[in-house]
Amino acid sequence: MDLVKLLGAEVILGAAGLILLTIDFCWPRRRALMTGVSYMAAIAALAVLVGALSHEAAASAFLSTDALTFGFSLLVILGTMITLALSQEDPTIDRHWGSYLALLLFASAGGLLLLKARDFVYVFLSLELISIASFILVAFDRKELWMIEGALKYFLVGAFSSAIGLYGISLIYAATGQTSFDALGLMGLSSARASSIGWIGLGGLLMVLVSFCFKASIAPFHFWVPDAYQAAPTPFTAYLSVVPKVVALGIFSVLLSFSASNMGPSIQAASLAPIIAVLACLTMTIGNLSAIHQTDLKRFLAYSSIAQAGYMLIGVLSASRLGGSSILVYGFGYLLMNFGAFAVVQWVARARGSYEISSMSGLAQTHFPMALAMACFLLSLAGIPPFIGFLGKYYVFASVIESQWAWWVAVVAVLNSVISVYYYLRIVYYMFFSDPFGRTVSKEVSMALLSSTVFLLLAGTVAFGVYPRPLLRLLIE
Amino acid sequence: MSFETLVTSSLPILSLITFLPLIGALVILIVDQTKVKTIQKIGLAFSGSALLVSAIALIYFDPSRQFQFVEDYAWIPALSVRYLMGADGLSMPFVVLTTLLTFVSLIASLSIENRVKEYWFWFLLLETGMLGVFESLDFFLFYVFWEITLVPMYFLIGVWGGPKKEYAATKFFLYTLFGSVFMLLSIIGLYFASTPHTLNMLELTAQRNELLKMGMTFQVLVFLGFYLAFAIKVPLFPFHTWLPLAHVEAPTAVSVILAGVLLKMGGYGLMRVNLPMFPEATKLFIFPLVVISFINIVYGALCALAQKDMKRMVAYSSVNHMGYVGLGLASLTATGFNGAVFQMVNHGIITGSLFLLVGVIYDRAHTRDIDAFGGLGAKTPMFAGIMTLACMASLGLPGLAGFVSEFLCFLGAFGPWKIWTGLSVAGILVTAGFFLRMIQKVFLGPLNEKWAGLTDMNAREYAAVLPLAALTVILGVYPRWGLDLMNDTLTALAAFVKSGV
Structure with a gap:
């Protein structure tokens, strides 16, 4: 019974995916039906998730949930719903609609499973579920040669990183004969038990870490990101930039155990922490510096999302409750603002037929609300109050300053914020300071769903930034 | 219930002042952008109400008491962030200065014809941000308002500014943000250093001796974090390089706000945070x-x-005038503090009118080159008269507002820093030099025939400048009006700072 309670949401998403595949095979023209099924599945999964909250935390040997898992799971399902809405408005996804939706649900099921995994075998299983679905979705629209290149790159790097992770798991198993976190003494158990993992096991853990870094696009394992993001259909790019990334960082923080118990960091965590600190600094800096020179909006947001992952990685650093919740708060804000930015990009690309940054020109004069929304998303990404991005950054900085030894990471991070403002403002510059582009929205295309998604996300970005109390109560308390 | 209790205790008077402009901005957002007159009326109405409410608050403000009109609500309990607002003799002058200068600037902005809706939206948002900075007593809240001022200012310079507007706007944003992010780190550092963890500025000030236990390095780093943010805003050398560019490229009304209010946020911050909170670092710096x-x-x-x-x-004269403020602060005496705050207020009024007046001539002649004019005094006597008044006030002519505050700054600083104060007096001479030279080249001498068609000021320009000119004279002749407001608070503050150093 426990297992059903644990896996309810995953089962619903998986089953809906199978139903969608069947419908797609038998009645490929029933688009509305397929859309309906996918929404129903997402809503049902959300209901199960919220329902499970009222029960006490469930656990088995391999899977368990706690408050942080709930918050991250909520993030996955909301991300899926937003992606569904954006996908409906993307005309490039014209064929195999059912398969597209099914794969999206599979990826989300994998994400949910990963968050609960407390055993390396489950970790690998769920990572693969996300990855394989993502490989196909990135290659979904392959009209141009460079799109195929991006998708192929993503596939090769993804397969490679999975192999590294699996090898790391086998090393851990070789050193200890165990694969469950609990038995391995991860998750903040006593250091006496933790030391039994040994250097081989630590090496294995490091390889698992590298594999996570690929998935979460942490530098120097980020080079696949811009090409893959550019190649994928925009709604899925948005999904890819948020959901798998936040999930990977979430499980990472669980693994190094800062959430499950308050017994302080284990030996593994302590020895990995300096490496993580350096990786975080590297990721922010490389992401930000590379974003400055981009001319394509999707590549631009790709590099920006690399930098954002760097900020979230800081939350992994500090071995405290605050660190775990900082990733969650940041991740939630990131969900709202990054999906928002992608939604506006999709809107502009459809209205003006180009992903060039210059296609943003004069948006403030032709569509002031849309331009204002984009400005808010970008400023939020840069961490300017009163938007939710600032709250996330505040949490992250607070967690690292609380840890004391790593305060210099906070200094690197704020300097990076200043750099990031420079390139986020570049988009604002085109929208507000340049004259309109010439081409405007073609009248026959209605993008009501897309626009309302944008403004819903904007409302969240502003409202939760100004009054975060309900959000924090839901996610953390 | 009497009106007085309504104002002093029942109504959230500070929130009202702060958020009236924001409401105005949101209303403007839904008005059609072609209805220019409606937008302007809404903007003036909301900014005017903020001015009115702040005037009422000023009437019921009791200078002899500590923080008044206090509002205290839990905001983000998870981070111990509170919505804490209050005004004392240090913040009240700036609140009124802000509402006044914004209203005046908006009158001057009636001449803006390009993208009116956006302009008024940003301007009102800016007013909310500035007011919040002077009223908030919780560091989180303070930081939020501090950063909110950046964004509208960026747009106001970048869209409606001069030839190099985009560059100026970006430089302004990045430069000030660079300072303020370190302030953020200092704030978080203070939060974890305090027991129990708090972001309340007053509690942290009261805990200053406990903060000392964190060690000298902590004290110095946190001091420098705040100092960087505030010194860039003031601006204090060598962080002044953003100022000439931003002031010159900004449209007239925005220059008024930049010089009149934004710079004061820095001086206010130094007095509210740096000097009272970090005695050991203050001693050092x-x-x-x-x-x-x-x-x-x-x-x-x-x-x-x-x-x-x-x-x-x-x-550049602003850089010079802010130096007097720094001197007053460094005196650590009640006289010097009074001088510093009064100087900031006066500088807001005087330099505000100077920017408005420069705008007047630029709108007509499309040049600001001092050498291009000559003999305008005969052609535009009113303009020449008011401009001369403002210049005289700025260079510190007795009888006008600037003299009183500069005198107090020097008087306060002369006790502890005789040589440096003496050397600084040279600045006054040079100040007189450049203002008199400008008056001579622009207004005196034979009329440059090129400007024979120049007209004198119009009603809108009078409406903007005359209140400021009148205040310049009133505060010069009867400075008690301003000084009584701040004296008690600043005397207590100076004693408190002095006792730690």
Whole structure:
């Protein structure tokens, strides 16, 4: 019974995916039906998730949930719903609609499973579920040669990183004969038990870490990101930039155990922490510096999302409750603002037929609300109050300053914020300071769903930034 | 219930002042952008109400008491962030200065014809941000308002500014953000250093001796984090380089706000945070502050002397005037503090009118080159008269507002820093030099025939400048009006700072 309670949401998403595949095979023209099924599945999964909250935390040997898992799971399902809405408005996804939706649900099921995994075998299983679905979705629209290149790159790097992770798991198993976190003494158990993992096991853990870094696009394992993001259909790019990334960082923080118990960091965590600190600094800096020179909006947001992952990685650093919740708060804000930015990009690309940054020109004069929304998303990404991005950054900085030894990471991070403002403002510059582009929205295309998604996300970005109390109560308390 | 209790205890008077402009901005957002007159009326109405409410608050403000109109609500309990607002004799002058200058600037902005809706939206948002900075007593809240001012200012310079507007806007944003992010780190550091963890500025000030236990390195780093943010805003040498560019490129009304209010946020911050909260670091940095103030005064004045562009000259004169403020602060005496705050207020009024007046002539002649004019006094007597008044006030002519505050700054600083104060007096001479030179070249001498068709000021320009000119005279003749407001608070503050150093 426990297992059903644990896996309810995953089962619903998986089953809906199978139903969608069947419908797609038998009645490929029933688009509305397929859309309906996918929404129903997402809503049902959300209901199960919220329902499970009222029960006490469930656990088995391999899977368990706690408050942080709930918050991250909520993030996955909301991300899926937003992606569904954006996908409906993307005309490039014209064929195999059912398969597209099914794969999206599979990826989300994998994400949910990963968050609960407390055993390396489950970790690998769920990572693969996300990855394989993502490989196909990135290659979904392959009209141009460079799109195929991006998708192929993503596939090769993804397969490679999975192999590294699996090898790391086998090393851990070789050193200890165990694969469950609990038995391995991860998750903040006593250091006496933790030391039994040994250097081989630590090496294995490091390889698992590298594999996570690929998935979460942490530098120097980020080079696949811009090409893959550019190649994928925009709604899925948005999904890819948020959901798998936040999930990977979430499980990472669980693994190094800062959430499950308050017994302080284990030996593994302590020895990995300096490496993580350096990786975080590297990721922010490389992401930000590379974003400055981009001319394509999707590549631009790709590099920006690399930098954002760097900020979230800081939350992994500090071995405290605050660190775990900082990733969650940041991740939630990131969900709202990054999906928002992608939604506006999709809107502009459809209205003006180009992903060039210059296609943003004069948006403030032709569509002031849309331009204002984009400005808010970008400023939020840069961490300017009163938007939710600032709250996330505040949490992250607070967690690292609380840890004391790593305060210099906070200094690197704020300097990076200043750099990031420079390139986020570049988009604002085109929208507000340049004259309109010439081409405007073609009248026959209605993008009501897309626009309302944008403004819903904007409302969240502003409202939760100004009054975060309900959000924090839901996610953390 | 009497009106007095309504104002002093029942109504959230400070929130009302702060958020009336924001409501106005949101209303403007839903008005059609072609209805220019409606937008302007809404903007003036909301900014005017903020001015009115702040005037009422001023009437019921009791200078002899500590923080008044306090509002305290839990905001983000998870981070111990509170919505804590209050005003004392240090913040009240700035609140009124802000509402007044914004209203005046909006009158001057009636001439803006390009993208009116956006302009008024940003301007009102800016007013909310500035007011919040002076009223909030919780560091989180303070930081939020502090950063909110950046965004509208960026757009106001970047869209409606001069030839190099985009560059100026970006430089302004990045420069000030660079300072403020370190302030954020200092704030978080203070939060974890305090027991129990708090972001309440008053509690942290009261805990200053406990904060000392964190060690000297902590004290110095946190002090520098705040100092960087505030010194960039003031601006104190060598962080003044953003100022001339931003002031010159900004449209007239925005220059008024930049010089009149935004710079004061820095001086206010130094007095509210740095000096009272970190006694040991203050002891260490007070001498450098004196030297920096001296450089500000003399270097700023010399730079102004070298300018050919009137607006640039006024911009550099701000650097010079902020030096007096620094000198007053570094005195750590009640006299000096009074002088510093009064100087900031006066500088807002005087330099505000100078920017408005430079705008008047630029709108007509499309040049600000001092050498391009001559003999305008005969052609535009009213303009020449008011401009001369403002210049005289700025250079510190007795009887006008600037004299009183500059005198107090020097008087306060002369006790502890005799030599540096003496050297700084040279700045006054140079200041007189560049203002008199400008008056001579622009208004005196034979009329340059090129400007024979120049008209005098119109009603809108009078409406904007005359209130400021009147205040210049009133505060000069009867400075108690301003000083009584702040004296009690500042005397207590000076004693508190002095007791730690």
